[in-house]
Amino acid sequence: HEQAVREHIVAATGKPVTVSSELSSKLDAPRRALTAALNARLIGRVSTLIDAVHRAMAQWQIQCPLMIVKGDGTLALAETVARRPIETVLSGPAASLVGAQWLSGLRSFILSDMGGTTTDLGILQDGRPRVSEQGAEVGGWRTMVRAIDVRTIGLGGDSEIHIGANGRLAVGPQRIVPVALLGSRYPELIDLLAADIADVDGGSALHGRFVLLPFGARSGAATAELSPRERELLALVTERPQSLRKLARSFGAQRTVLSLKRKGLVQIGGLTPSDAAHVLGLQHNWSTPAAMLAAQLGCRLREMKLPTPERTQQFARDIWSETVRLSARAILDTALGEPLHEDKLAQSVCAGDGMLGLARVSITPTIPVVAVGGPVGVYYGEVGRRLGCQMVFPEFGDVANAIGAATGVVAQTVSVHVAGDGSGLFVLHSPVGTRQFSDPAQAIEAAMGLARQAATDAVLAMGAVNPEVRIVLRKQLLPNATSDAGLLEAVIRAEAIGRPNTGT
Template identity: 40%
Template sequence: MAILLGVDTGGTYTDAVLMRDEAQVIASSKALTTRSDLAIGVTEAVRAVLTQSSIAPGEIALASLSTTLATNALVEGQGGRVALIYIGFPTGDLERNGVAEAVNGDPLLVLSGGHSHAGSEAAPLDVAALDRFLADLEPVSGFAVASQFATRNPAHELEAARIITARTGVPVTCSHQLSARLNGPKRAVTAVLNARLIGMIDALIGRAQAGLIDLGIDAPLMVVRGDGALMSAEQARARPIETILSGPAASIVGARWLTGTEEALVSDIGGTTTDVALLRDGRPALDPDGARVGGFRTMVEAVAMRTSGLGGDSQVHPLREGLAGGVILGPRRVLPVALIAQETPDLVHATLDAQLRATAPGEYDASFVRAVSGQPSNGLNPRDALLLERIGTGLQPLGAVIRNRIDKSALRRLVDRGLVQLAGATPSDAAHVLGRVDVWDGAAAQKALTLIARKRSGSGQRLATDAAALANMIVDQMTEQTSLTLLESAFAEEVPGFDTSPSELVGNKLLHAGLNHHRGLLAFDTWLNIDVVGLGAAARCYYPAVGKRLGCRMVLPEHSDVANAIGAVVGRVTIRRIGTMTSPAAGQFRVHLESGPEDFTSPDEALDHLETLLRAQAKSEVMQAGAEGIQITVWREVNSAPVEAREIIVEAQITVEASGRPRIATH
């Protein structure tokens, strides 16, 4: 019987499980994730399950990795500095379609060129302008290339990529390689995000593989895609954007395996995000419009999931405006004070004690900052570089490095680039103060929340009487924000029956009156009419109250804290390839291929040729991904129009799916 290893690298914890075939969990373990070297958490977690189970490393036949790294990076606005080459599009498309927002101030070149809907060249590619741009460009970690109608003819994307590679040697992402669908600006956004993630995911996979080899594990390594299927490590390195929602997708697969449920909302709380998806008829639905993460709508095929910046390590923001006071959580993750105090106890406690002795609360009380080692800092402006130098290599009280408003802006940019980490009060600290968990430095959490409780609301009153009162306030806010996230996900599934958006419905006063079981001249009750499966290390800490708030059954299965790692090893390897045939003129049927358009006089001949090529491509890629027992499924979608009392094919699309179980190593 095969021994399978599943690993999930989250923002706070790295989980590992050992399974016997797909039937039994042998051992599970958690280790802290070290952002500067993810292999440390992977190695520690895997070593722990090997010790628990007495399994020899050589007995492991397959290793599979899921990760929230890409999702968290996009939610937090992090990633490498990239350059976008935008070919053949009107300049106005940059603002209308969110392309400029995705580029976020990084280098951008709008270039003449591109093709028509039929695949004919609309304008020559301006190679001279591209050469000038590259000659003056400061170093970047990746390039994204998007050309108008590249899915009809990718010639200009391929030529631009060839030139960039020859001049720079830096990785290049072509938009047509990520999606075969139209909507060039949306493909451009997807390509930019892919280029931004390449360095991160490449480092994660490389270090994870090295860590496994150091432990004596030489089994094939798979990576979970955003749709829950598996891909090879090499494919993940080339197309890291497909790993967005990898961890959450694995959790859905794991939830199904753990509970056997056919229909439920699955809510996975991590350190950075809460991810909610609907399980219906035992399968997660795919988002037909492409995955939305961090405010960006991509063209990545992924589980239909709502991701919010709410987790156990979400930053606690005191509400200073208004008379009532209170707190709000997220969307940025920070390191919990209890955690950094465990790592650097003398500095943290000395700082907190000094702040407690002050007669008035300070702006940066209980806040710390440190640089992330090993991250490239090329392209920084002088102000950002100066602040990074001031932060140095160790942990610092935030008040010791921030001297003015300009420093605040520089700090935000450094955090967005992933060059520094912030630490501060979080729900995890609140859980330590209330005695719900006891894994880090609870005394430091107590001091941090005491400092935050001293801050004043708009009425001039203390935010809370003491640390315990503030901790309860934070946990109550976690319950409220999680409940609204679940309700918004439920509304999103039923939104065709409403005239307003899910977010607007969640903000409706009548809905809140129903949650509070209003009784007056009118009576209102609101509840969630579906079970919720709660996953994640923090689920048992926070989710019972969420179930009570929503009046639903909250299912917290055994091994729910490592559901992502379980889902990583029970999925299938799946490759989907999509091709298009158009009819640019009467009697002419054009197949759009990577090598360029090919014309046929018969639609059947054209479609058969396209299907043959897609079958071969999908089968080859799924075999390269390490699958065996391959099954191939084909769908044809033909759009026609009536012309002179007969149906004429206007356009057709063929989808080929090849899937199989991962090939396991034999020892």
């Protein structure tokens, strides 16, 4: 019925139509409808992106098929993705998993992909990314789309450092611009930091924090939906950093600045783990003097007095250690499959002392950890020491997702179900409809043939050549049944895998 309705709508309107049975063959009508609705909303955006890439390819005279990574780490032709864009959810972390496998040569590992804003963690088992059986989550809604089982935390080199009333450090989850980066771009930042250090109202949380327009943006952005106060403040922000302390003092506008930041109209600069790494000599690509001054301001806020150089170094080391602790905890949570929350044993291991009372304790993943992303070299050597696990840093790991996109395979999985209705009939449910059988063996044989053909057709349509098909059969029988006559349900899963057709 869905196919017939689609044909009528396409004939009448010429518009793309999402058919839920093409997105999933599982028997859950509400979630299938939700998945179809979300997919339909994405078609316009993804089609615009694909058209732009095609124009760029034509401009550069690049003649080859355009492939896009899906959320399970496999590839598909752009034309196919344009009809089913929801299948690209979590494609970034999935590509990193595939790229990390190619770079490391390992078939089973935990991936930790640390960037500036977040850390994504996933598992590769026997050469394939672990896929969430519950389906990918989009905007808080659980869909029926196959995607990798990924854990994402707000931890990266650009995570915002918070200092609590008791001096306790918190790293993330929000991102800000590292002071060291601002200092390398804007030499006048050193004078702004020095002015904050000389300020008589020492210890303000606004010291060492700056506001500016997002990189590449220009003043005069659309302000129709802003409040008068937001428009007034935004008019004062430029491409160069300004002291948030002075702006808030003269304008009384700290909340307004944060509101503009949430809307993406301004960005905040401040102390981050990257700045601490510069202070400790673990990172050198930006301005170490700016990072040092920012660390002094943070340490002064924590201790309520201007710190000695030794205390500033210790403060930076505390930030570094907390970033390591959070990274180790995320790996343990991924390895165990669930967060440990306040587990004292895990806390001791991740903190680095490995002691619980008079006992030495450890928790070690049984498979290696592959660390990729720009900041991992600063933190993950210590993460490996605390967890006692093999830590792999593949060459070119900072571009693992790009390598994953270039080295991935085209794959498609099709599931066909056979269900006994208790009366001696067995109903086959497939993407092309339903059929009834009186013989369960015939139903299963027909289901396997349908699954094999459907998977092969689908993977060829996605741009594969010479696919191989693997079929897995899972049966559930009535209690005490010894033959297929007692079949309750059979699930036949066919997976077709092939290399992308490069057109050569």
